[in-house]
Amino acid sequence: xxxxxxxxTLLVPENTDTQITDEFNSVKVWADANKMxxxxxxxxxxxxxxxxxxxxLLPPILTGIERxxxxxxxxxxxxxxFRFSEHVDLILRQST
Numbered sequence: 146x147x148x149x150x151x152x153x154t155l156l157v158p159e160n161t162d163t164q165i166t167d168e169f170n171s172v173k174v175w176a177d178a179n180k181m182x183x184x185x186x187x188x189x190x191x192x193x194x195x196x197x198x199x200x201x202l203l204p205p206i207l208t209g210i211e212r213x214x215x216x217x218x219x220x221x222x223x224x225x226x227f228r229f230s231e232h233v234d235l236i237l238r239q240s241t
Contacts (some may be wrong), residue, residue: 164205185210188211191215192204192225
């Protein structure tokens, strides 16, 4: 039997006692214990912001992880402000 797990989504809210680095390290430890490898070159981080945040306090950068402003989640492109314009544009280009 062969199993593949090719997607993991980790959501960490802004107002929490848990740091993103701690959560990501927990995922890596779990993957190692289950003989799985996380491909860091395919791993992306997106920090989603409200339209009018009181402050822009970004979490620390995850070592070896690219921070992006647009990410693909479940085959849908979403940007860091929860807009889907990139995805809609892609669908419109494909339909012409």
